[in-house]
Structures are given as structure tokens and as C-alpha cells.
Amino acid sequence: xxxxxxxxxxxxxxxxxxxxxxxxxxxxxxxxxxxxxxxxxxxxxxxxxxxxxxxxxxxxxxxxxxxxxxxxxxxxxxxxxxxxxxxxxxxxxxxxxxxxxxxxxxxxxxxxxxxxxx
Numbered sequence: 791x792x793x794x795x796x797x798x799x800x801x802x803x804x805x806x807x808x809x810x811x812x813x814x815x816x817x818x819x820x821x822x823x824x825x826x827x828x829x830x831x832x833x834x835x836x837x838x839x840x841x842x843x844x845x846x847x848x849x850x851x852x853x854x855x856x857x858x859x860x861x862x863x864x865x866x867x868x869x870x871x872x873x874x875x876x877x878x879x880x881x882x883x884x885x886x887x888x889x890x891x892x893x894x895x896x897x898x899x900x901x902x903x904x905x906x907x908x
Contacts, residue, residue, distance in 0.1 A: 794843075801835070802831065805831065865900055875890050
């Protein structure tokens with residue numbers, strides 16, 4: 791998430807002021823793409839780009855899973871557990887030890903009930 795905040799802030803403090811300066815003092819009347827860029831960067835970055843990027847990463851992950859064994863290995867890795875536990879804590883606001891217990895209880899059921907088309 792810090793990566794996205796950094797990208798957005800750099801664009802907000804460099805590209806957007808330069809585009810606004812150009813629009814106010816040097817642009818001709820037909821500079822619609824530049825106006826759209828400024829509006830998108832300020833308002834559309836978080837609503838369009840970040841969810842699209844995350845969806846593409848999830849799609850890439852699911853393409854890598856070819857069998858139940860691949861899914862089982864993915865669910866059992868410590869990196870996956872850390873990410874899932876931190877998401878549960880963040881989204882539900884529960885203590886970390888409760889999120890770990892929930893993940894430990896649900897992970898075997900996920901691998902048992904997964905229906906994959908290979």
C-alpha cells in the first residue's frame with residue numbers, strides 16, 4: 791500500500807501542478823486530454839488504477855494454481871498465512887491471535903472444498 795501512496799503523492803506534487811500550470815498559462819483551448827489527466831490523477835487513481843492492479847495480481851495467482859496440491863501448498867505457506875491474518879485483523883478489527891485461529895480453522899476447509907477446473 792505504501793507503494794501506491796508514494797506513486798500517487800509523487801504524481802500529485804509533480805505532474806499535476808505542472809499540468810495545471812500549462813493549462814492556465816500556455817495551453818490552447820483544446821487541451822481536453824490534459825484536463826482529463828489532472829482530474830483522473832486527483833480523483834480516479836484510487837478508484838480505478840489500484841483495484842485494477844490488485845485484480846490482475848489475484849488473477850495471476852489463480853492462473854498459477856493448476857491442481858488441488860498447488861492450492862494446498864499455497865494455503866499452507868507462512869507468507870500466505872501472514873497476509874491473510876493481517877487482512878482479517880485490518881478488515882474485522884479483531885486481535886491477531888483470533889485472526890490466526892480463524893485462519894488455522896478455515897485453511898484446511900478451503901483446500902478440501904476447492905473446486906478447480908484443470
